[in-house]
Amino acid sequence: MVRLNSHDQREMDKAKDLIDTGPTTEMGFVRNLFFGRLRLDKVLPYPVQDEAEAKRTKSLLRKLDVFLDLSVNPDWIDRHQEIPDRVIRGLASLGVFGMTVPQEYGGGGFSHTGYCRALERISRTCASTAVLVGAHQSIGLKAIVLMGTEEQKQRFLPKLASGEELAAFALTEPEAGSDAANVQTTAVLEPGSDHWTLNGSKKFITNGALAKVMTVMARTPDPANPGRTKVTAFIVTPDLPGFEVVRPNRDKLGIRGTWQAELRFNNMYVPTDRVLGEVGKGLKVALGVLNYGRCTLSAGCLGAAKVLLEMAVRRATERKQFGRRLGDFQMIKQKIARIAQLTFAMESLTYLSAGMVDRHEDDMMLETAITKIFCSEALKEIADETLQIWGGEGYMADHGIERMWRDGRINTIVEGATEVMTSFVALMGMKGVGEEFEEVLHAITHPIGNMGRLAEFARHEWSDVLVGHHADGLHPSLHREGDELAHQTRSLARCVTRLLAGHREKIIDMQLLQKRIAWATINMYASTAVLARLNWMIGKAESNGGVEHIAQDLAVGTSFCHDAADRADRLLDDLFHNRDNETIAVADKVLGFDEEKADESHEGDEDDD
Numbered sequence: 001m002v003r004l005n006s007h008d009q010r011e012m013d014k015a016k017d018l019i020d021t022g023p024t025t026e027m028g029f030v031r032n033l034f035f036g037r038l039r040l041d042k043v044l045p046y047p048v049q050d051e052a053e054a055k056r057t058k059s060l061l062r063k064l065d066v067f068l069d070l071s072v073n074p075d076w077i078d079r080h081q082e083i084p085d086r087v088i089r090g091l092a093s094l095g096v097f098g099m100t101v102p103q104e105y106g107g108g109g110f111s112h113t114g115y116c117r118a119l120e121r122i123s124r125t126c127a128s129t130a131v132l133v134g135a136h137q138s139i140g141l142k143a144i145v146l147m148g149t150e151e152q153k154q155r156f157l158p159k160l161a162s163g164e165e166l167a168a169f170a171l172t173e174p175e176a177g178s179d180a181a182n183v184q185t186t187a188v189l190e191p192g193s194d195h196w197t198l199n200g201s202k203k204f205i206t207n208g209a210l211a212k213v214m215t216v217m218a219r220t221p222d223p224a225n226p227g228r229t230k231v232t233a234f235i236v237t238p239d240l241p242g243f244e245v246v247r248p249n250r251d252k253l254g255i256r257g258t259w260q261a262e263l264r265f266n267n268m269y270v271p272t273d274r275v276l277g278e279v280g281k282g283l284k285v286a287l288g289v290l291n292y293g294r295c296t297l298s299a300g301c302l303g304a305a306k307v308l309l310e311m312a313v314r315r316a317t318e319r320k321q322f323g324r325r326l327g328d329f330q331m332i333k334q335k336i337a338r339i340a341q342l343t344f345a346m347e348s349l350t351y352l353s354a355g356m357v358d359r360h361e362d363d364m365m366l367e368t369a370i371t372k373i374f375c376s377e378a379l380k381e382i383a384d385e386t387l388q389i390w391g392g393e394g395y396m397a398d399h400g401i402e403r404m405w406r407d408g409r410i411n412t413i414v415e416g417a418t419e420v421m422t423s424f425v426a427l428m429g430m431k432g433v434g435e436e437f438e439e440v441l442h443a444i445t446h447p448i449g450n451m452g453r454l455a456e457f458a459r460h461e462w463s464d465v466l467v468g469h470h471a472d473g474l475h476p477s478l479h480r481e482g483d484e485l486a487h488q489t490r491s492l493a494r495c496v497t498r499l500l501a502g503h504r505e506k507i508i509d510m511q512l513l514q515k516r517i518a519w520a521t522i523n524m525y526a527s528t529a530v531l532a533r534l535n536w537m538i539g540k541a542e543s544n545g546g547v548e549h550i551a552q553d554l555a556v557g558t559s560f561c562h563d564a565a566d567r568a569d570r571l572l573d574d575l576f577h578n579r580d581n582e583t584i585a586v587a588d589k590v591l592g593f594d595e596e597k598a599d600e601s602h603e604g605d606e607d608d609d
Ligand SMILES: Cc1cc2nc3c(=O)[nH]c(=O)nc-3n(C[C@H](O)[C@H](O)[C@H](O)COP(=O)(O)OP(=O)(O)OC[C@H]3O[C@@H](n4cnc5c(N)ncnc54)[C@H](O)[C@@H]3O)c2cc1C
Pocket: 135, 169, 170, 171, 172, 176, 177, 178, 179, 203, 204, 205, 206, 207, 255, 260, 410, 413, 414, 415, 416, 417, 418, 419, 420, 423
């Protein structure tokens, strides 16, 4: 057995904590892709709200739109770095702060889809306001709704749902950013005591200085493994002795109306009935909550993208240079097409994932992660290209584009930075295949007596793959795109097995290969979402007299799929033909890491002499 040093053992424990939180039941759509299975039955029909809830949502959105138009000034909020109390009170009176809280605790009892629609609308007007609502409802109070005891729900939810109190979610620490499992805040329960003692600090906590209730992650002793610790979630209120706001906010690039606090817990007294979920299962709480947060963050990105698309189209049709409209130039046409395709895909992904949340899918971690990566990266590109189309005017503060460019930038960093989530998608997707593959590798190295196992693998690998047929359940006009997806699913599975055969556990450090696998998968899942939505739109249009009025959506959506297929093909090809070693060698030189490596390889030379 391999002996691990203490650092590796710690990393292993953290990874195990995270992986243990994964679903044990049926595999989701994306995990299936890695096995070569295109399970369109998992995404069809495209989810839509039921009629009664759609009506209720529409009525709320109408009032919300009026309020946002009349009462929310994003430029003022950006300049003054605060969201006026009357904005918070106005949103509270509309019921926005408790939309997803069950009605028995004073909330609106809306679906996640309904809530995403509201967040999309708020972020069309003001990203800061959307983030304040999101930090409160998507992540701040969500753990109480999902994992709170009846007593905790009755005690905390009504005031949070009404907006009388704000909530926050406190995970990040100086040493626990992307490495969320590295929480250093400790919580200790003395035998026979009625309270935990918390010590440590948190940073970047949105609403942290305003919130009256927060979900806080801290490290607690693991009773099953003396000397080891696990993360536990606690409900913390600022009235607890030992709670300190070190700094309420910091000046920053975008979403300047929101406040990120630095908090400190000095022997903070936390009653035992404030544990949220089970002791030691805090990362499960965090990941569960972030599943929701990633979906609503995407809805926020979508709202901004829609406004930017409208602005890009307006400028390209109105502004003339060289005697022609900007939109007459092919390079601008290309930008407009790309912005429209990305926006369509963002919407398709956001509401597919929201629908999965509403259907209580068992395994949707990869789907929500992909939605978050795609929507945050797409908004970054859309904001940048729209600013470019607007030229010098775009750079000026008057039109709001530069603010949206700044505001949108946060989304690729928070709730899982793109790089971390990219690696997560590839590794979690390959994990199941890898486990099966280990057995197969064993069979290959010990073929005698394992021929049956090998034959079974060979059969399984190809029989699960959809070969050359139409993807079941899609309208005939989408068969070309469906077939392409089926073909790519097969390529992905082949590539994954080839990579695992070639690199085995070394794949864990090969991030450039992971990135290609992840982005091929992201493109495939985004196409799936687009096709599922188009399929639903066609069905609806046909029963309403014809598809002519959705001709633009069809053109935008199918062209997105063609482009995504090309991108995925290139990424999969590049897995085996690339200059990764050269790139890494250059980076090591620039970083000075090659000298470190040389020193390490010469360590002990003197002893040898
Ligand atoms: C405006 C704002 C609001 C926030 N709100 C909250 C909140 O309400 N609650 C909360 O708990 N936290 C919050 N955060 C914290 C946020 O979640 C973290 O900033 C985020 O997780 C990244 O951590 P970090 O900033 O420490 O970056 P680091 O972990 O230092 O990472 C920096 C960069 O390194 C790269 N990187 C890191 N790890 C890897 C890897 N394994 N592979 C490749 N590249 C990698 C990524 O590009 C990453 O962007 C907020 C932050 C900001 C700026």
